[in-house]
Amino acid sequence: xxxxxxxxxxxxxxxxxxxxxxxxxxxxxxxxxxxxxxxxxxxxxxxxxxxxxxxxxxxxxxxxxxxxxxxxxxxxxxxxxxxxxxxxxxxxxxxxx
Numbered sequence: 014x015x016x017x018x019x020x021x022x023x024x025x026x027x028x029x030x031x032x033x034x035x036x037x038x039x040x041x042x043x044x045x046x047x048x049x050x051x052x053x054x055x056x057x058x059x060x061x062x063x064x065x066x067x068x069x070x071x072x073x074x075x076x077x078x079x080x081x082x083x084x085x086x087x088x089x090x091x092x093x094x095x096x097x098x099x100x101x102x103x104x105x106x107x108x109x110x
Contacts, residue, residue, distance in 0.1 A: 017050075020071055021096035022058040026088060034082065041078050046070070060096070072097060 027034050039051055039058065050061040060071065075090040075097060090097045 016064045017061045018064055019095075020060045020062055020068060022060065022071075022075070022090075023056060023093070023096070023098040024058060025056045025098075026101045027084075027099045028056060030084060030088070034084070037082065038075075038078055041081075042074060045074050045077075068092070068096070075099065 024035055024038070027038070035053070035058075039053065042049065042058075042060070043051055046062075046066075048063055048066070052059045052061075062071070072090050072092070076085070079085045079088055079090075079099075087102060088099050089102055091100050
């Protein structure tokens with residue numbers, strides 16, 4: 014039997030953009046990475062991946078999803094100890110007088 018590792022993706026900031034984005038993300042990840050098992054626990058997506066799969070592969074898929082759904086300017090995946098957190102980008106607004 015293959016060993017599996019658990020990677021958690023915290024979606025708290027993505028939920029503010031709309032519940033539909035969460036459903037689209039789960040659908041996208043299952044199509045892009047058929048070897049993973051997905052489950053949702055509140056604001057957290059839990060991915061059971063083969064040990065051979067790198068965390069980087071997950072991050073690239075998250076970034077690609079954000080780009081496809083035109084959320085790249087507002088959100089980005091940030092690595093954490095247990096997986097990733099999709100956070101809102103910090104922006105500086107300059108005002109001129």
